[in-house]
Amino acid sequence: MSSTRPATSPTEARGELAGVATRTLAVSGEGPPLLLLHGYADSADTWRPLLERLGAAGRAAVAIDLRGFGTAAPLAAGLPLLPQWDAMVDAALAELGEAHGEAYVVGNSLGGALALRAAERRPLPIGGIVPIAPAGLHMAGWFSAIESEWLVRLLRFSPVPVPDRIVKPIVGRVYRTLVFGDPARADPAVIDTFSSHLASLARSMGVLEVGRRLLPELGDPFELGRISCPLLLVWGERDRMVFTTGAERVLRTVDYSDIEVIPRCGHCPQVEVPDLLAELLLDFPGNLEYAPA
Numbered sequence: 001m002s003s004t005r006p007a008t009s010p011t012e013a014r015g016e017l018a019g020v021a022t023r024t025l026a027v028s029g030e031g032p033p034l035l036l037l038h039g040y041a042d043s044a045d046t047w048r049p050l051l052e053r054l055g056a057a058g059r060a061a062v063a064i065d066l067r068g069f070g071t072a073a074p075l076a077a078g079l080p081l082l083p084q085w086d087a088m089v090d091a092a093l094a095e096l097g098e099a100h101g102e103a104y105v106v107g108n109s110l111g112g113a114l115a116l117r118a119a120e121r122r123p124l125p126i127g128g129i130v131p132i133a134p135a136g137l138h139m140a141g142w143f144s145a146i147e148s149e150w151l152v153r154l155l156r157f158s159p160v161p162v163p164d165r166i167v168k169p170i171v172g173r174v175y176r177t178l179v180f181g182d183p184a185r186a187d188p189a190v191i192d193t194f195s196s197h198l199a200s201l202a203r204s205m206g207v208l209e210v211g212r213r214l215l216p217e218l219g220d221p222f223e224l225g226r227i228s229c230p231l232l233l234v235w236g237e238r239d240r241m242v243f244t245t246g247a248e249r250v251l252r253t254v255d256y257s258d259i260e261v262i263p264r265c266g267h268c269p270q271v272e273v274p275d276l277l278a279e280l281l282l283d284f285p286g287n288l289e290y291a292p293a
Helices: 044-056 081-100 110-120 142-148 150-157 164-179 188-196 201-218 247-253 274-283
Strands: 011-017 020-027 030-037 059-064 103-108 126-132 231-236 257-262
Touching (some): 020 044, 030 110, 044 059, 044 274, 059 081, 103 110, 142 150, 142 201, 150 164, 164 201, 231 247, 231 274, 247 257, 257 274
Parallel strands (some): 030 103
């Protein structure tokens, strides 16, 4: 991927989306902007390596903290979760659409599910979507994988209080084990950033509770027949969290859809192979096998 200007760090800002206090990370540039949606338990920080590369290539992009994660306001109690995040996505797209005409939505895991759901809601200003290992196509046991980790069980069921000072390294180790295709090659800075948002026992247990609330909503969250924009599924070959089961249903249902499986990659290509993912996004939708005219 050739760069047209020096790499720059994304600009961080506070604001509101659909009345929810949140944070954005953004790089300026040309073309339809990319709206980047992180996964369960993650934050906008997961997109920093990709944002730097997109900024260097001169492509506009913005990542947001979804409600209940990162630095965003807590989720509303007693209400369904997916509609709360859908409202934030709609508000972000409305802002981007007003400024740029349309945007492409890129989402990882939970964010991939939200990208699919956004493409179903007409007439949002969406030029195309790139769901990365989207949750909800098939219940692949992603949450069971998290809760079965012995370190997570230690946090939940320890007979003695677990000091907050040891929670962060435990979270980091679980993240390294589950997310990366090759855990030994995980960037320590990425691990530290992820775990910094879950650095207390109360915070980490609260996020686990969100996962339990979310599972029933991911049983059948899509109306794929409503999607009419270009769609590129991206998956890591070594994804331990969400398997490609269900991708065939998308490819069969959605015109102008395709899939890219990244060799030796895990659940989060944006932190494991950001150069390759940037190339895929910069070429989209022209890199679809059946690209629209």
